[in-house]
Amino acid sequence: MIEFVDTNVILYSCAADVTPKHDLSVELLARLFAERTGVLSVQVLMEFYSNATRKFRMTSQEAEAVLDDYADWQLHRPDYSSVIGAIHLQRRHKLSWFDAMIVNSALETGCSVLWTEDLNDGQRFGDLVIRNPYKHDKHARIV
Numbered sequence: 759m760i761e762f763v764d765t766n767v768i769l770y771s772c773a774a775d776v777t778p779k780h781d782l783s784v785e786l787l788a789r790l791f792a793e794r795t796g797v798l799s800v801q802v803l804m805e806f807y808s809n810a811t812r813k814f815r816m817t818s819q820e821a822e823a824v825l826d827d828y829a830d831w832q833l834h835r836p837d838y839s840s841v842i843g844a845i846h847l848q849r850r851h852k853l854s855w856f857d858a859m860i861v862n863s864a865l866e867t868g869c870s871v872l873w874t875e876d877l878n879d880g881q882r883f884g885d886l887v888i889r890n891p892y893k894h895d896k897h898a899r900i901v
Contacts, residue, residue, distance in 0.1 A: 760832065761790060762797045762864035764874035765805040767891055772814065772824055779892050786873060786891050790831075799834040799863035801856070834863040847883070861886070 763786075771783035790796035803825055810821040836844075840862055848858035857876055864872040864886055872888050879890040 759870045760795045760797050760868060761871040761873060762799075762860070762867065762869040763787070763790065763802065764860055764872065764876060765802045765809065766875055767873050768802070768806050768824070768828075769809055769814065772810065772816070774814075782891050794830075796828075797832045797834065797864070797867050797869055798828055799860065800836065801859055801863065803828070803833075805856075832867060834867045836863060836866075840866060851883070853877075 767783045767786060770777075770779040771787050773780045787796070807821050807825065810816040810824065811818060816824075834840075836859065840859075843866070844855070844858040844862040847853055847861055848855055851858075851861075853861065860874065861872065861877070861883055865883060869886060872886055873891045874888060875890050875892055877888045877890075879888060879893050881888040
């Protein structure tokens with residue numbers, strides 16, 4: 759089972775303030791690293807870099823070093839058909855444009871779980887289930 763991780767999870771894992779969201783993000787990412795089942799998209803990498811350097815005040819080098827940690831994760835690179843698929847998801851499910859792209863990337867890579875706080879926990883898109891990592895104490899395979 760492979761699991762897609764949205765930008766917010768990686769951002770919280772890098773937060774200077776140690777909060778419950780930080781701890782839960784670190785725990786989830788550690789499991790995905792250990793199991794080698796994590797998936798990201800180019801969009802997640804771009805959003806992370808932008809937010810890390812602007813909102814979190816990381817240097818460019820610090821943000822790049824975090825991204826380097828994910829070099830071995832499966833990476834979805836959207837193409838034309840991905841954009842069209844996201845458009846259809848956006849219309850059908852009334853999603854924001856960027857959420858539709860994330861959901862489409864998770865679907866195209868065959869993920870069974872999408873970890874995000876931006877969508878409704880338990881919502882399904884075919885075989886894909888949305889999970890909010892901050893609503894679950896443990897990140898064992900919650901499907």
